[in-house]
Each structure stands twice: as C-alpha cells, then as structure tokens.
Amino acid sequence: MKKTNSSYREKLNHSAAHILAQAVLNLYPDTKLGIGPAIKDGFYYDFQFSQKITEKELKEISREMKKIIAQNLPFHQKLVSPSQALKIFSQQPFKKELIQELSAEGNKKVSLFFTGKNFVDLCRGPHVKTTGEVKAFALLKIAGAYWKGNEKNPMLTRIYGVAFENKKQLKDYLARLEEAKKRDHRLLGKQLEIFTIPQEVGPGLLLWLPNGAIIRREIENLIFEEQTKRGYQHVYSPHIGRKKLWVTSGHWDLYRDKMYAPMKIDEEEYLVKPMNCPFHMMVYKSKPRSWRDLPLRIAEIASVYRYEQPGELSGMVRVRYITQDDAHIFCRPEQTVDEFLEVFDYITFLLKVFAIKKYHFRLSLRDPQNKKKYLGNDKIWEEAENKIITALEKKGVSYFKAEGEAAFYGPKLDVIIEDALGREWQCGTIQVDFMLPQRFNLEYTNKKGEKEQPVLIHRAPLGSLERWVGILIEHYGGAFPIWLAPVQVKVLPISEKQLEYAQKITASLREKGIRVQLDGSNQTLSYRIRQGEIQKIPFLVIVGQKEEETETITIRQRNGKNIPGRSLSWFEEKLSRLIKERSPQLLK
Numbered sequence: 160m161k162k163t164n165s166s167y168r169e170k171l172n173h174s175a176a177h178i179l180a181q182a183v184l185n186l187y188p189d190t191k192l193g194i195g196p197a198i199k200d201g202f203y204y205d206f207q208f209s210q211k212i213t214e215k216e217l218k219e220i221s222r223e224m225k226k227i228i229a230q231n232l233p234f235h236q237k238l239v240s241p242s243q244a245l246k247i248f249s250q251q252p253f254k255k256e257l258i259q260e261l262s263a264e265g266n267k268k269v270s271l272f273f274t275g276k277n278f279v280d281l282c283r284g285p286h287v288k289t290t291g292e293v294k295a296f297a298l299l300k301i302a303g304a305y306w307k308g309n310e311k312n313p314m315l316t317r318i319y320g321v322a323f324e325n326k327k328q329l330k331d332y333l334a335r336l337e338e339a340k341k342r343d344h345r346l347l348g349k350q351l352e353i354f355t356i357p358q359e360v361g362p363g364l365l366l367w368l369p370n371g372a373i374i375r376r377e378i379e380n381l382i383f384e385e386q387t388k389r390g391y392q393h394v395y396s397p398h399i400g401r402k403k404l405w406v407t408s409g410h411w412d413l414y415r416d417k418m419y420a421p422m423k424i425d426e427e428e429y430l431v432k433p434m435n436c437p438f439h440m441m442v443y444k445s446k447p448r449s450w451r452d453l454p455l456r457i458a459e460i461a462s463v464y465r466y467e468q469p470g471e472l473s474g475m476v477r478v479r480y481i482t483q484d485d486a487h488i489f490c491r492p493e494q495t496v497d498e499f500l501e502v503f504d505y506i507t508f509l510l511k512v513f514a515i516k517k518y519h520f521r522l523s524l525r526d527p528q529n530k531k532k533y534l535g536n537d538k539i540w541e542e543a544e545n546k547i548i549t550a551l552e553k554k555g556v557s558y559f560k561a562e563g564e565a566a567f568y569g570p571k572l573d574v575i576i577e578d579a580l581g582r583e584w585q586c587g588t589i590q591v592d593f594m595l596p597q598r599f600n601l602e603y604t605n606k607k608g609e610k611e612q613p614v615l616i617h618r619a620p621l622g623s624l625e626r627w628v629g630i631l632i633e634h635y636g637g638a639f640p641i642w643l644a645p646v647q648v649k650v651l652p653i654s655e656k657q658l659e660y661a662q663k664i665t666a667s668l669r670e671k672g673i674r675v676q677l678d679g680s681n682q683t684l685s686y687r688i689r690q691g692e693i694q695k696i697p698f699l700v701i702v703g704q705k706e707e708e709t710e711t712i713t714i715r716q717r718n719g720k721n722i723p724g725r726s727l728s729w730f731e732e733k734l735s736r737l738i739k740e741r742s743p744q745l746l747k
C-alpha cells in the first residue's frame with residue numbers, strides 16, 4: 160500500500176513539472192525547455208529564459224499553474240515518429256537534441272505527453288490522470304544548472320518545486336523545510352563559532368574554531384576511550400608518503416581522480432594521503448606476526464585529503480580535508496565474522512551515545528556491469544560478501560543491497576542514519592578486504608608454523624568527523640548535549656554587587672573541569688539570558704542578593720526550566736555525573 164503511494168507521489172511530482180513548463184510557456188512563450196523529472200523530494204524543470212527570473216516571477220508562475228490545475232486537463236500519450244516529433248518541437252532546440260538521440264539509438268517511435276490540447280512534452284510518463292489531481296504544490300527555489308550537467312553546455316534556470324495530494328501534506332512539508340533551514344549547519348556553525356572555510360585557505364579546507372575544536376576533541380576522547388576498551392591500539396602516521404605505497408594499494412590506478420597530484424621530494428614522487436590504509440599495512444609489517452597476535456586492531460583518528468568537485472562542496476558535510484575515525488583490523492580468516500560483529504556492536508553503541516535512534520544498513524556491492532573498476536576476481540568478492548552476509552544474518556540485522564557502491568577493494572556495509580528531521584545521511588562503513596593483505600604481502604605464522612595471509616577489515620564508524628559534526632549540529636539544532644557543549648555553564652550575576660560571588664562560583668566550576676563562562680557585563684539580565692539562549696548553553700547560573708545571602712544558586716536550564724535554591728556542590732555533582740555518562744539529558 161505504502162509503495163503504490165510513493166510511486167503515486169512520483170507521478171504527481173512529475174505531472175506538476177509538466178504543469179510548471181506549461182505555465183512558463185503561457186507566460187514566456189519564447190522560453191526553451193530542458194527536462195523536468197520528479198526527484199527524491201519533489202520535482203524540477205530546466206528552462207532557458209530570455210529574461211531573468213526571480214522569486215517574484217515564481218509567484219506569477221504559481222498563479223498560472225493554479226489556472227491549469229483548475230481546468231483539470233487530462234494527460235494523454237501519443238507515439239509519433241522522430242521526424243514528426245522534430246516538427247512538433249521545431250522551436251525547442253533542447254528537445255530536438257533529445258529526439259535526435261532517441262532516433263540515433265534506433266527508436267522508431269518517440270513518446271509525447273499532451274496536457275489537454277495546448278501543451279505537449281517529450282516524455283515516457285507515467286503521469287496522474289488529470290492536472291486537477293495536483294491538489295497542493297509549491298515552487299521552492301531557482302538555481303543554475305548546465306544542460307545535461309556538462310559545464311561546456313549552456314547554463315539553464317532550474318525551478319524546484321514540490322507537489323502533494325493534499326494541502327495538509329504540503330503544510331507539514333513546508334514546516335519541516337523551515338525547521339531544516341533554521342538548523343542548517345552552515346548557518347548555526349557560523350553563529351555558534353564552530354568552523355570557518357575562508358576562501359584564502361581554499362575551498363573545502365575547513366578550520367575548526369575553538370568551539371568546534373572542543374566538540375571534536377570530546378568526540379575524539381570518546382573514540383579513544385571506547386576503542387581502547389575494545390582492544391584497539393592507536394597509532395599516528397604522516398600526511399604524505401611515497402607514491403609507490405598507493406600504487407601498491409591500487410589507489411593510484413582506481414582512486415586517482417580523488418587524489419592530489421604528486422610532489423617531488425629528493426627526486427622522488429610523494430602523495431598526500433587520501434586514505435590511511437597503506438600506513439597501517441606498514442604498522443602490521445613492522446614485526447613478524449603470529450596467530451596469537453591476531454586480531455590486531457590498529458586505529459588512528461587521522462586527516463586525509465580528497466579532491467571533491469567544487470560544485471559538491473558543502474559546509475562541513477562535504478569537504479576536502481576529512482578526519483576519519485579509522486582503523487584496520489587484521490584477523491585470521493575464521494575470526495572475520497566475529498570481528499565484523501564486534502565493529503557492528505561498536506557502531507550501535509556510538510549511535511546510542513549520540514541519540515541517533517533511527518538507522519539502517521546498506522550492503523554495497525560491485526557494479527556487475529563494470530568489474531574493471533575493482534580489484535580481484537569473482538571468487539574473492541563472493542567470499543568477502545558472504546562473510547558480511549553471514550555476520551548480518553547471525554545478528555538478525557536487515558539491510559538492503561546496492562550495486563555499484565562498493566569500495567574498489569571489497570564490498571562494504573554502510574550505515575545510513577536518520578536525523579531528527581527524518582533526513583538520511585550516509586556515515587560509517589565496515590569493509591571486508593582480501594585484496595590489500597595480498598598486495599602488501601601481509602602474513603602471519605599459523606598454529607602449524609606455516610605462513611598465512613590475514614583478512615583485513617577497514618572500518619570508520621562515524622566516517623568523517625567534519626561531516627559527523629555537521630550532521631550533529633543539524634540533528635541537535637545546535638543544542639549539543641552537555642558533554643559536547645563548548646560552554647556548559649554561564650554564570651550571570653544579577654547586579655554588580657554579586658560579581659565577587661559569581662566569580663567564586665565560576666572558579667569552583669572550572670576547578671571541577673566544567674567549561675564555564677562568567678557574563679558580568681553591564682547588559683540587562685534579560686539581555687544576557689537571551690544571549691545564553693542564542694548560544695544554546697545548557698545551564699545559566701543566575702545569582703542575586705538572595706542567592707548570595709543563602710549561599711545558593713538558581714539554575715536556568717536550556718529547556719526553560721528554572722531550578723532555584725540549590726547549593727553549588729549539588730549542581731557540580733549532578734553536572735559532573737551527566738558529563739561523565741555523556742548523557743543526552745539535562746537535570747531532572
């Protein structure tokens with residue numbers, strides 16, 4: 160039932176795209192039409208206008224669309240020969256280009272869709288029955304888009320919209336959109352002074368500001384602590400290394416478009432690392448290994464550098480400097496499934512700490528049509544894939560398969576999380592790899608005294624810390640749990656007379672390792688409270704004459720709750736416990 164519903168929404172959105180094109184042609188008859196598909200969350204249509212289109216014109220276009228919807232025009236299909244189609248679209252160069260391509264592919268007929276009598280588009284469908292079914296829609300934004308996504312082609316104007324079966328759904332959607340805008344990490348990240356990406360440094364090269372650095376350090380502490388408990392050993396490795404390392408690993412052949420050009424040092428070529436794997440292979444090889452040493456879990460929180468297309472860079476979530484919570488597990492073949500499950504358990508633990516309640520898993524496999532993009536043979540791939548599936552089934556975890564999403568050296572399991580607004584993000588991965596151990600000649604001595612090859616598991620549960628913190632900003636709407644909050648407490652004396660008492664409280668909290676600030680400025684109390692709220696500080700400690708006389712404090716929590724008349728030691732003790740537990744809660 161649900162499934163038909165979602166495909167109905169797709170039809171609805173795609174039909175709305177036709178209505179949009181028709182409305183545009185009614186108002187601006189010399190406009191050239193590009194394409195207008197339904198997309199994940201709505202639809203768009205690309206146009207070449209002869210004049211500039213702004214938000215103001217969108218209103219006018221919306222009104223025209225409403226007229227077409229009110230006419231309740233039927234959508235109907237007609238198959239014609241390519242030459243007939245070329246005549247019908249004689250004024251539409253982009254459509255003509257598409258028709259010629261269809262004809263060159265050997266199509267004897269092309270499919271057209273009419274809306275009533277006056278509008279026709281080149282389209283295979285499907286659509287809803289009539290324009291009247293589009294009960295609610297909104298045009299959302301305008302963007303530039305190259306014809307066919309190629310920068311050598313003309314830049315067209317893309318109008319985005321969204322259509323629904325009823326007004327309530329549209330209203331809910333727009334409310335969610337508004338909330339997402341408020342939580343946009345690029346906006347909040349600036350307001351909360353978490354990161355900056357100055358053009359002087361370079362696109363996608365992020366600087367962690369002091370507040371961001373605190374958040375990152377806290378996450379790193381969590382990772383270090385928990386991984387140490389789970390038997391990982393942490394290492395450090397350089398940012399560059401001989402090119403040959405990545406030739407051996409296969410990155411140079413199959414991952415080069417994401418790597419920066421080599422640099423020459425002492426007549427030899429070096430690369431900036433796009434991944435840590437080769438270094439950890441060298442850690443493994445730093446001494447002979449026996450079966451007793453395995454599993455060996457080598458971890459490093461390390462920054463790598465990857466070339467992302469300029470158009471894909473976005474705030475913290477897509478950058479060119481990526482800090483991974485990386486590790487490589489070397490194990491005996493019979494340990495693979497258990498090691499995989501242990502990583503799985505760790506990921507589940509992390510998601511719980513960050514209060515991410517909804518997530519699912521994607522099993523990313525090779526593209527069967529394009530095996531050249533990957534190392535190794537069918538047998539190795541099947542073996543690795545079977546290890547993952549066995550582990551998943553042992554745990555009773557459901558997953559879906561995605562062909563063409565694997566790493567070039569092996570299949571992987573990706574964690575897709577759902578944030579507080581129901582949006583999906585791909586974060587961590589676990590990969591089983593038989594390839595790199597072979598290419599780097601890794602071995603260990605087995606129980607019989609023979610040399611054997613270990614299996615390698617690559618894993619980065621959070622993925623990239625930059626991306627992770629970007630997602631967290633939006634997930635929490637900037638209101639970080641206490642353990643992550645850059646400032647945990649702000650002390651506000653009501654008047655100058657309590658300044659000394661406030662300083663004493665601040666010093667005591669700082670002494671306990673709590674991140675505290677004193678705001679004893681001349682601004683009114685309500686102004687200072689408001690500032691604390693904008694900064695989303697978990698606790699404001701307010702002290703006036705009454706508090707000073709009774710040696711108490713009044714705590715104002717971020718959720719608006721006031722807790723008066725408590726002793727400082729009571730607060731310190733509660734707070735320290737919440738921090739230590741990395742609790743997502745405030746005070747009860």
Ligand SMILES: [Zn+2]
Pocket residue numbers: 173174177272280281282283284285286
């Ligand atoms: Zn269509």
Ligand SMILES: [Zn+2]
Pocket residue numbers: 434435436487617618
């Ligand atoms: Zn790796």
